[in-house]
Amino acid sequence: MKDTKKIVYIGIAAIFLLALPLLLQSQGNAWVRIADIALLYVLLALGLNIVVGYAGLLDLGYVAFFAIGAYLFALLGSPHLTDTFPAMKAMFPNGLHSSLLLVIPAAFGLAALFGVLLGAPTLKLRGDYLAIVTLGFGEIIRVFLNNLDHPFNLTNGPKGITAIDPVHFWGLNLGRPLKLGDYTISSVSLYYYLFLALVLITILISHRLQLSRIGRAWMAIREDEIAAKAMGINTRNMKLLAFGMGASFGGVSGAMFAAFQGFVSPESFSLMESVMIVAMVVLGGIGHLPGVILGAVLLAALPEVLRYVAGPLQAMTDGRLDASILRQLFIALAMIVIMLVRPRGLWPSPEHGKSLQRKGVAPAPASGMPAAAPGVETPADELPGAASRPMSINP
Numbered sequence: 001m002k003d004t005k006k007i008v009y010i011g012i013a014a015i016f017l018l019a020l021p022l023l024l025q026s027q028g029n030a031w032v033r034i035a036d037i038a039l040l041y042v043l044l045a046l047g048l049n050i051v052v053g054y055a056g057l058l059d060l061g062y063v064a065f066f067a068i069g070a071y072l073f074a075l076l077g078s079p080h081l082t083d084t085f086p087a088m089k090a091m092f093p094n095g096l097h098s099s100l101l102l103v104i105p106a107a108f109g110l111a112a113l114f115g116v117l118l119g120a121p122t123l124k125l126r127g128d129y130l131a132i133v134t135l136g137f138g139e140i141i142r143v144f145l146n147n148l149d150h151p152f153n154l155t156n157g158p159k160g161i162t163a164i165d166p167v168h169f170w171g172l173n174l175g176r177p178l179k180l181g182d183y184t185i186s187s188v189s190l191y192y193y194l195f196l197a198l199v200l201i202t203i204l205i206s207h208r209l210q211l212s213r214i215g216r217a218w219m220a221i222r223e224d225e226i227a228a229k230a231m232g233i234n235t236r237n238m239k240l241l242a243f244g245m246g247a248s249f250g251g252v253s254g255a256m257f258a259a260f261q262g263f264v265s266p267e268s269f270s271l272m273e274s275v276m277i278v279a280m281v282v283l284g285g286i287g288h289l290p291g292v293i294l295g296a297v298l299l300a301a302l303p304e305v306l307r308y309v310a311g312p313l314q315a316m317t318d319g320r321l322d323a324s325i326l327r328q329l330f331i332a333l334a335m336i337v338i339m340l341v342r343p344r345g346l347w348p349s350p351e352h353g354k355s356l357q358r359k360g361v362a363p364a365p366a367s368g369m370p371a372a373a374p375g376v377e378t379p380a381d382e383l384p385g386a387a388s389r390p391m392s393i394n395p
Contacts, residue, residue, distance in 0.1 A: 017196060021189035032188040036260060038300035039195035040253050045280040045296035046202045046289070047249030052278065053287035054215060055242035056222025058131040060274050061118070061138025065247040067145060067269035068114055069107040069254025071155060074264045076103055077165035084153050100169040103255050111251020112244040119243030123236055126225075138274055146266040160265025167194065167259045174259075191260050198256065202249055206289055209245070218242055219287075283338055285345030294347050299331075306330050 024031040044066060051059045075081055076098040082089045088096075098106075118137050122130055149157030166175025166187070174190040209215045217238045220228040229235050258264045276299060284295020310326035338346060 018193075021192040022185070025186050025189050029186055029188050032186065032192060034301055034304045036188055036191050036195055038297050039192065039199050040257055040260070041277070041280065041300040042199050042293050042296040043195070043202055043253040043256075044250055044277050045284070045292050046199070046206055047246045047253070048277050049246075049281050049287065049289070049292045050206065050209070050218075050249075051242050051246035052281055053292065054210065054218040054222065055239060056218075057119075057239065057242060058127065058278075059134045059243075059246070060131045060271075060278065061134040061136070061141075062246070062250055062277055063269045063271070063274040064118075064138040064141035065111040065115060065250030066254040066257070066273070067141055067266075068111050069251030070258040070264045070268070071145060071161070071254075072107050072110055072251070073098075073103050073255035073258040074161040074164050075154075076106070077259065078161050078163050080156060080161050080163075097165055100167050103259075104252055107251040107255040108248045111254070112248040114251075115243040115245075115247025116240050118247070119240045123239055135271065135274070138269075138271060142266050142269050145269070155266075158266060160263055160267075162263050164258055164262045164264070166262070167191070167256075175262075191256075195256060198252065203289060203293075210289075214238070214241065222287075279335060283335060283345055285348040288345070288347060288349035291345050291347030291349070295345065298346075302331060302334065303327055 021032050021035060024035060044062070047065075048059060048062050051057050051062070076096050079095045082092055082095045118134065122133050125133060145155045146158055148155040149159075155161065166173060168174065172178070172190075174194065175187055177187055178185045178190060217228070217233045220231065220233060221235055221238055225235055257268075261268075280295040280299045281292050282295070283299065284293065285291025306327045307323070309330065310323040313326055314321055314323045342348075
């Protein structure tokens with residue numbers, strides 16, 4: 001019966017997600033674009049959840065991997081390299097127009113490599129010190145992107161890289177609308193389906209990692225690193241793996257962001273973006289996949305929805321209050337209220353003990369001891385060996 005209900009719920013959710021962009025595009029492409037950006041943030045939050053939620057490593061420079069993936073796709077999918085370097089022009093006279101099947105593995109691998117490079121010098125750091133180092137790493141990447149326009153113009157500096165190719169594979173160009181008979185699917189709706197597929201793959205990978213020995217090792221490190229090391233867990237390798245796996249999803253999300261926007265610049269990868277991604281994980285529920293997804297969708301869509309609230313308020317005050325400042329104020333108030341009402345997040349991970357009580361499962365009995373009925377506690381003096389244990393008197 002429960003399996004049938006689960007299948008029904010999954011079917012309803014699948015139909016809703018597939019029909020959502022088609023319903024939204026009837027109201028204009030702006031709402032579909034909001035859904036696309038929300039899916040990209042879900043991908044980022046799921047990657048950061050591996051580092052923060054599973055392994056307990058506070059990373060405030062996660063936006064750096066987002067930037068690495070974005071600039072990798074920008075360089076592989078734009079005429080910037082061939083126009084800047086004559087040697088590249090001679091090798092690729094028609095320009096670099098890389099396929100999606102090449103860009104995604106490249107962004108995945110390069111971001112994972114930078115994640116390991118970040119994790120290697122921070123293995124002995126914890127808490128605030130780790131947060132400061134990762135924050136500095138994110139700012140270093142942004143400054144490099146902003147200044148690598150001389151002596152060799154690799155990133156075009158603060159001007160950014162333009163004319164980035166849209167995603168195309170198997171003859172399908174996502175930069176153009178797709179006509180199916182008399183019905184037209186817009187370009188942003190096509191990107192929605194691509195992003196949704198990547199999010200579903202990431203959820204599957206994250207879920208399998210959580211249930212695996214690697215996931216249990218990460219959670220042991222998160223709870224008590226010293227105890228985990230005493231139990232034989234190689235904490236160094238597990239931390240590096242967490243940084244690499246988390247960064248890889250950020251690189252893929254950055255590559256899709258560059259293809260979707262058609263333009264990248266260092267301004268898109270500021271410290272505020274890292275703070276927002278961390279807030280998505282914390283507000284949704286650290287370590288809980290449904291909670292992380294909920295937090296990412298809410299914080300990604302909330303600023304756009306609040307435009308319809310801040311605009312009229314600005315008009316009511318004759319322009320004395322700026323709409324962008326009002327939106328930031330409302331977002332901050334919403335975050336404060338959520339943390340006060342739900343300190344463990346909007347959808348926290350259920351505690352092990354409470355989940356056992358809800359299922360009516362009694363703890364495993366000791367050898368030779370009959371199992372107690374659900375909800376019935378065994379008195380201390382009836383436990384095995386209770387009579388033979390000496391009484392301890394606290395001084």
